Amino acid sequence: MVKLNVNGRTVDVDAEPDTPLLWAIREQIGLTGTKYGCGVAQCGACTVHVDGVATRSCALPISGITEGQKIVTIEGLSPDASHPLQKAWLELDVPQCGYCQSGQIMAAAALLKETPKPTDEDIMREMSNICRCGTYNRIKAAIKQVAGTAG
Amino acid sequence: MNAIDLSRRNFLVGASAASGAFTLGFTIPFGDEALAQSxxxxxxAWVVVKPDDTVVIRIARVEMGQGTLTGLAQLVADELDADWSKVTTEYPTPGQNLARKRVWGNFQTAGSQGIRQSVVYVRQGGAAARMMLVQAAADGWKVPVAECSASKGVITHKASNRTTTYGKVAEAAAKLEAPKEPALKDPKDWTIAGKSLKRLNQGGKVNGAQVYSIDHKMPGLLNAAVKDCPIWGGKLKSFDASAAEKMPGVxxxxxxxxxxxVIADTWWRAKTALEAVKFDYDPGEHGKLDSAAIAATLKAGLDAPEAFVGNKQGDADAAIKGAAKTIEAVYSVPYQHHATMEPMNATARYTPEKCEVWTATQNAEAALAAVSQGVGLPLDKCDIYRLDLGGGFGRRATSQDFARQAALIAKQMPGVPIKMIWSREEDQxxxxxxxxTQCKLTGGLDKDGNLVGLKMRISGQSIQATIRPEGLDKDGRDAFTFQGLNPGGAEGQFGYTIPNLLIDHAMRNPPVRPGFWRGVNNNQNAIYTECFMDELAASAGVDPLEFRRxxxxxxxxxxxxxxxxAEKGGWGxxxxPGVFRGLAQHMGYGSYVAACAEVSVNASGTLKVHRIVAATDCGHAVNPRQIEGQIEGSxxxxxxxxxxxxxxxxxxxxxxxNFDTYPILRMDEMPAVESIVMPSGGFWGGVGxxxxxxxxxxxxxxxxxATGKRVRNLPIKNNDLRKA
Structure with a gap:
């Protein structure tokens, strides 16, 4: 049994220690907004925050996380989808299929926390998540809108 | 004539027969069977109005990111004169469609047909519903229906200054006879269709609430990880699961x-245990097949005497022989995978009385047929419940192997719902x-640089020969191979008039299973023709735009x-500094498209695509903003x-x-895209x-x-782009 702090709640997770955080979140805790895409930290669909840092949860075993570390998933980013990025995503109609967007938003939220006024280069460096529908330009526009750097 | 035998044929013919089961012979009735009690x-069949005035529009096609669900709802709502803010949607199941004599028509969502193929009958559904609702109000007021009008879900009788809402008269309207051929609005009178409205159902995509197929939950659900024989044409001889069976949760x-x-309580445990299974395969006749052998087979086809003809005008051989100048080039395009973000998956529950599958599919009717055939239950004892797709791009359109496989797994634990998820590796x-395919192009120019003859020999795989042989012509020709190269027709007409032309196809079918991949054969056909047009123009010493014109x-x-x-892109x-432009045009899926790209290549040969200006004439634009999204996404x-x-x-x-060896374009490689949506009216083209x-x-x-180097073998990454 491993204790994890997810979205402000401490939960007991009955899973083998080498279980990736992604699957503990999806299958033991039952939060399915965080997605499986590749299992090898390539695509970023599984991005969550661990102590505020964007982390690819598919390649992080739960044995590597302490009870004191705060995990935030897309469901915990804001109580009512009111995070400025979530609002901007809707305003600019960013999602197409939407499958990668949880990870995209979590990556963007971590970026803006660290760098509130990112340059285009900052955005392109930090936003390495894959989107097969190709919504990249609207994602970039939404981030810049929130950062107040849209021009 | 196939150089490589098709050993998967038996299985694939079965699958394709299943997928083709419903493709013909449906009519679109709006009569008696359209009325049901609920x-x-x-x-x-298309419109349900709740007492609170919520309008539920039934959507036969599926949403996978391309915006079709919103577009179809706009078209129905517009004819209905509905209040858009009160519109929601739902998917009927293929079982319901079958039970109601296919009242919703075709479910297949592919070939950029979601809107254009159903644009008449879905609008008729909306118009008929409006007429019935207005009639019901008029009957209630005992006034002539011609004195009543509808707008935004409200019906008005101006003479007596009375109003009512759709929700209040829906029950009475449902009892009326449906009008047979309801008149449709002129697109210039659209108020909901044709507008850049936001997509429906976006909220759940930003807070994690959207339920994709992979997220499906049910009481008592178990999970399955699966490993199929990875060798094309190979067989599983035996396996040893003794270690896996003892692992946690199995x-x-x-x-x-x-x-x-491996069926376990969680998918992660199932996958972990699957890795402990030992497999023994019979590799079969293709166990040593490699890409070099496939390439050699295709190369031989470039000069083979026999080929299927796609487009022939005049005498290309004679014209090229007599030309002042002859140019030849060979191009090649490799296999590519869809790599949807959400890997293939399905949840199935089997009992001897009923097999139910919850999945993400582009063709739920084909999935129904595949499941029915797989588990051996009649169609009316199976059903498919459609969940959101984490991408489709054609992978979930023709082959419903994932739904069938999930059902077969579930059949081995009757009564238990089992969610089967393919790992990314299994999906790849x-x-x-x-x-x-490969393509050899030969062109002849006269002394003034005019193109007098063109030969284009395509050698390579036919999609239909492998997965849908019933779609081939009688002589075995695959018409799909010539997408965009046809002499006429509304679907994809070749955009050049060349007096002497021969486009033909030497079919060569390796045992690797092909499929319909966003754009399908138009993609390489446009590469072959449009790149060679530039080669011809260069040889003729003429500007590429002028040469095409x-x-x-x-x-x-x-x-x-x-x-x-050309104009918006600044051609000419x-x-x-350091930026160079390229043009291309093509027609397919009923739409005319063109692009002007700007790139630079630095001294170390690194490519940067800066900007692409794109234009599409899709006839009618149902939602221009969503079309822009499809242009960028495509x-x-x-x-x-x-x-x-x-x-x-x-x-x-x-x-x-996986994505480490099959890289996906990321944000830093994405160009700026400027879209020109220029519908000229009079026809309906696709946009996905x-x-x-x-x-x-x-x-x-x-x-x-930019480089003076012509890349003819894709992908570009395999080429040295440093200046010659």
Whole structure:
């Protein structure tokens, strides 16, 4: 049994220690907004925050996380989808299929926390998540809108 | 004539027969069977109005990111004169469709047909519902229906100054006879369709609430991880699951045809246990197949005497023989995988009385047929419940192997719902890949640089021969191979008039399973023709735009989109230092598209695509903003393939098993996209795919302008782009 702090709640997770955080979140805790895409930290669909840092949860075993570390998933980013990025995503109609967007938003939220006024280069460096529908330009526009750097 | 035998044929013919089961012979009735009893009154099959005035529009096609669900709802709502803010949607199941004599028509969502193929009957559904609702109000007021009007879900009788709402009269309307041929609005009178409305159902995509197929939950659900024989044509001889069976959470290990599935309480435990299973395969006759052997087979086809003819005018051989100058080039395009973000998956529950499957599919009717055939229950004892797709791009359109496999697994634990998820590796290994082809082009120029003859020999794989042989012509020709190269027709007409022309196809079918991949054969056909047009222009010493214009006098719509991108893209004007431009045009899926790309290549040969101006004439634009999204998205998909992606084969199996070896275009490689949506009216073209055709050739032509090097073998990453 491993204790994890997810979205402000401490939960007991009955899973083998080498279980990736992604699957503990999806299958033991039952939060399915965080997605499986590749299992090898390539695509970023599984991005969550661990102590505020964007982390690819598919390649992080739960044995590597302490009870004191705060995990935030897309469901915990804001109580009512009111995070400025979530609002901007809707305003600019960013999602197409939407499958990668949880990870995209979590990556963007971590970026803006660290760098509130990112340059285009900052955005392109930090936003390495894959989107097969190709919504990249609207994602970039939404981030810049929130950062107040849209021009 | 197939150089490589098709050993998967038996299985694939079965699957394709299933997928083709419903493709013909449906009519669209709006009569008696359209009326059914339900909690909220169903005005007709397409429209349900609840007492609180919520309008539920039934959607036969599926949403996978391309915006079709919103577009179809706009079209129905517009004819209905509904209040858009009160519109919601729902998917009927294929079982319901079957039970109601296919009242919703075709469910297939592919070929950029979601809207254009159903645009008449869905609007008739909305118009008929409006007429019935207004009639019901008029009957209630005992006034002539002609004195009543409807707007935004409110019905008004002006003379007596009375109003009512759709919700209040829906029950009475549902009892009325449906009008037979309701008149449709002129698109210029649209108030909901034609507008850049936001998509429906976006909220759940930003807070994690959207339920994709992989997220489906049910009481008592178990999970399955699966590994199918990875070798094309290979067989599972035996397996040893003794270690896996003892691992935590494992309930059962089962064999399903050539696959082994571990069923466990969680998917992660199932996958972990699957890795402990030992497999023994009979590699079969293709166990040593590799990409070099496939390439050699295709190369031989470039000069083979026999080929299927796609487009023939005059005498190309004679014209080229007599030409002042002859140019020849050979191009190749590799296998590519769809790589949907959400890997294939399905949840199934089987009992001897009923088999139910919850899944993400582009064709729920084909999935129903595949499941029915797989588990051996009649169609009316099976059903498919559609969940959101984490991408489709064609992978979930034709082959419903994932739904069938999940049902077969569930059959081994009757009564228990089992969710089968393919790992990314399994998804990469068992795709329906964009077919592999090569093309030899030979052109003849007269002394003035005019193109007097063109030969285009395509050698390579036919999609239909492998997965849908009933779609071939009587003589075995696959008409799909010639997408965009046809002499006429509304679907994809060749945009050049060349007096002596021969386009033909030497069919060569390796055992690697092909499929319909966003844009399908238009993609490589546009690369072959549009890159070679630039080669011919260069040889003739003529500007590529001017060279094309000379051949396009009889093709005004093709020319209009090309001119539009040339103008907006700044063709003929200086670009930024180090930046070079390339053009391309093509027609497919009923739409005319063109692109002007701007690229630079630095001293170390690194390519940067800066900007692409794209134009599409899709006849009518249901939602311009969503079309812009499809243009951008299709470029990301098409450029990723052109720049980065190839599926190669070694020892009879796919080499690239995850995104580390099958790279996907990312944000830092995405160009700025400027869209010109220029619907000229009078026809309905698709928008989900067409612009993808021109992404790669426009960029390849710009690369040639930048470097003096002509990339003829894709992907681009395999080429040294440093200046010659």
């Amino acid at each position: 909690a909220a009154p169903e005005v007709n 309930k059962k290990v089962v064999q399903v045809e050539n696959a082994v599935a 290994l068992h795709g329906t890949y964009h077919p592999i 000379r051949l396009m006098k009889n093709h005004p719509k093709h020319l209009a989109v090309l001119n539009a991108v 004007k200086p670009a930024a 470029f990301a998909y098409g450029l990723g393939a052109a720049m980065l992606q190839e599926i190669t084969i070694k020892d009879g199996q796919v080499v690239e098993q 795919e067409p612009t993808i055709f021109v992404a790669a050739p426009a960029v390849l032509n710009a690369i040639a302008a």
